Amino acid sequence: MNVTFTLQDQTSRTVEAEPGWKLMEVAVDNAIPGIDGDCGGEAACATCHVYVAPEWRDATGERTDLEQAMLASTFGVRENSRLSCQIETSEELDGLSVEVVGS
Amino acid sequence: MTPASVVIVGAGAGGAQAAASLRQGGFEGSISLVHGEPGLPYQRPPLSKAYLLGRLEARKLLLRQEHWYAKQRVDLVLDRAVAIDRAGHQVHLAGGSSLSYDHLILATGSRNRELPVPGAHLDGVIGMRTRADADELAGRIREGVEVVVAGAGFIGLEFAAVAAAHGAAVHVLELADRPMARAVSEPTAQFIRRAHEEWGVRFDFGQALTAIDGEGRVTGVETGDGRRLPADLVVYGIGVVPDTVLAEEAGLAIENGIRVDDRLLTSDPDISAIGDAASFPSAHTGGRVRLESVQNAVDQARHVAARLMGASIGYDALPWFWSDQGDLKIQIAGLAEVTDSAVEVAVPEPRATCVLRYRGDRLVAVETVNRPGDHVLARRILAGTGGPSPEEASAPSFDLTRWHEAYGLAPTG
Numbered sequence: 431m432n433v434t435f436t437l438q439d440q441t442s443r444t445v446e447a448e449p450g451w452k453l454m455e456v457a458v459d460n461a462i463p464g465i466d467g468d469c470g471g472e473a474a475c476a477t478c479h480v481y482v483a484p485e486w487r488d489a490t491g492e493r494t495d496l497e498q499a500m501l502a503s504t505f506g507v508r509e510n511s512r513l514s515c516q517i518e519t520s521e522e523l524d525g526l527s528v529e530v531v532g533s
Numbered sequence: 534m535t536p537a538s539v540v541i542v543g544a545g546a547g548g549a550q551a552a553a554s555l556r557q558g559g560f561e562g563s564i565s566l567v568h569g570e571p572g573l574p575y576q577r578p579p580l581s582k583a584y585l586l587g588r589l590e591a592r593k594l595l596l597r598q599e600h601w602y603a604k605q606r607v608d609l610v611l612d613r614a615v616a617i618d619r620a621g622h623q624v625h626l627a628g629g630s631s632l633s634y635d636h637l638i639l640a641t642g643s644r645n646r647e648l649p650v651p652g653a654h655l656d657g658v659i660g661m662r663t664r665a666d667a668d669e670l671a672g673r674i675r676e677g678v679e680v681v682v683a684g685a686g687f688i689g690l691e692f693a694a695v696a697a698a699h700g701a702a703v704h705v706l707e708l709a710d711r712p713m714a715r716a717v718s719e720p721t722a723q724f725i726r727r728a729h730e731e732w733g734v735r736f737d738f739g740q741a742l743t744a745i746d747g748e749g750r751v752t753g754v755e756t757g758d759g760r761r762l763p764a765d766l767v768v769y770g771i772g773v774v775p776d777t778v779l780a781e782e783a784g785l786a787i788e789n790g791i792r793v794d795d796r797l798l799t800s801d802p803d804i805s806a807i808g809d810a811a812s813f814p815s816a817h818t819g820g821r822v823r824l825e826s827v828q829n830a831v832d833q834a835r836h837v838a839a840r841l842m843g844a845s846i847g848y849d850a851l852p853w854f855w856s857d858q859g860d861l862k863i864q865i866a867g868l869a870e871v872t873d874s875a876v877e878v879a880v881p882e883p884r885a886t887c888v889l890r891y892r893g894d895r896l897v898a899v900e901t902v903n904r905p906g907d908h909v910l911a912r913r914i915l916a917g918t919g920g921p922s923p924e925e926a927s928a929p930s931f932d933l934t935r936w937h938e939a940y941g942l943a944p945t946g
């Protein structure tokens with residue numbers, strides 16, 4: 431499956447992802463700038479904030495409670511904000527497109 | 534001038550991030566990352582949490598997947614550095630070869646302080662630092678096993694929570710009068726202590742472990758007040774010592790770690806030091822500190838990478854920390870000292886707390902349990918221009934979010 435990250439400089443990068451990895455892990459593994467994942471995916475640091483493209487919002491599901499609490503206080507949060515450590519990639523998400531927010 | 538070759542010694546959180554940040558910043562020279570432990574570089578925090586609980590696959594423990602190193606042109610050198618030749622700009626490796634550097638980054642981390650008592654060598658006495666330690670411990674925690682934890686710091690308590698969840702009988706011995714005495718305020722410490730007691734963990738404060746008994750294998754421990762406690766397993770977390778051996782032998786200045794300036798340079802301008810191993814002048818306390826956290830290691834790595842690419846600002850990233858114990862998510866924003874005062878904020882949830890730390894009238898840190906929103910907000914407030922006064926925070930109806938909406942003019946980030 432593929433995922434497209436739109437970077438802060440508005441360029442895009444499409445990378446291949448193996449289903450079962452968190453979106454944050456895919457980003458770190460592909461050296462996507464602006465997604466750090468410092469806490470290793472515990473929703474403890476908010477360094478993997480992304481905006482999910484509108485057409486992918488349903489497929490990526492709801493925010494978890496912890497994620498919701500973190501995001502509520504995060505700068506630049508929007509309706510389509512997610513912490514990418516809380517999105518697990520799967521074949522259903524092939525073509526997923528997100529925008530990197532950065533911290 | 535940007536160096537042509539960078540050698541990084543130590544591939545923990547700091548070393549791996551330094552390599553990643555150099556490439557993200559457009560560094561085109563060679564990067565050698567010297568990794569002295571078996572296997573690929575891995576993350577430490579899950580060792581005492583998800584990994585120990587068996588909830589994390591081994592490959593998810595890795596800091597980067599195997600193919601990353603080749604793709605990012607990072608030469609992962611599986612060897613130990615044994616000496617630095619500063620005049621010749623070379624690092625000598627245990628295997629006999631050497632690496633030349635224009636710039637060297639020391640990210641050697643820290644080692645467990647060993648238990649200074651008789652019997653510490655017995656089978657079943659284990660520190661918690663490496664993947665090998667966690668694998669060994671995972672095989673030994675079972676229902677009914679009697680565990681003594683020496684030291685009620687973060688790592689000891691994370692382990693205690695996991696062991697209790699597995700049905701082990703856990704007894705924690707701590708010299709101080711409360712858990713995590715160096716890291717959090719009294720109210721936060723007591724909140725966490727109560728949670729552990731609910732999980733069945735027993736505490737003895739003001740109590741030293743004086744000896745470990747057994748023949749070949751541990752069978753019990755002795756305490757400062759002369760008691761004997763049975764034990765199948767003794768896990769110790771009594772602090773760490775910075776790994777300064779290489780730096781010291783190379784004649785670099787040492788002061789509670791490898792001494793660096795506010796740009797994270799050692800006493801040799803061609804050598805930087807970061808992470809658990811380095812002591813630096815803190816923009817947040819005004820004094821020299823050495824911090825043991827992922828945030829510290831990775832933010833310092835980013836700073837050094839940016840400097841090598843031409844940036845020239847001092848290091849002043851806001852410290853933050855997290856720890857997971859049972860159902861408690863503990864988060865700290867900022868950096869408090871033991872003498873800083875504490876204001877406990879009333880929060881509606883029973884299993885949550887929020888404590889503001891003050892130096893005089895200045896907010897310096899916020900400790901939260903199960904209040905992740907407060908934590909994120911606290912990081913923004915502490916990085917900005919000013920927080921609520923102690924008087925405001927003491928009001929019965931105080932809430933950090935409401936305060937921020939009303940007064941928070943802090944620049945955001």
Ligand SMILES: Cc1cc2nc3c(=O)[nH]c(=O)nc-3n(C[C@H](O)[C@H](O)[C@H](O)COP(=O)(O)OP(=O)(O)OC[C@H]3O[C@@H](n4cnc5c(N)ncnc54)[C@H](O)[C@@H]3O)c2cc1C
Pocket residue numbers: 542543544545546547548567568569570577578579580581612613614615640641642643661662663688776779807808809810824825826827828830853854855856857
């Ligand atoms: C069990 C555990 C749980 C933790 N949980 C948390 C947490 O929840 N949150 C948090 O913020 N922090 C946590 N920490 C702390 C955090 O992991 C450390 O602060 C961080 O790893 C420091 O990074 P570092 O790169 O400085 O050093 P390290 O990660 O210690 O890496 C240093 C590496 O250098 C290697 N090395 C040393 N000398 C040489 C040499 N001569 N040649 C080659 N290699 C060498 C070492 O073997 C090691 O692999 C935890 C630590 C442990 C042990």
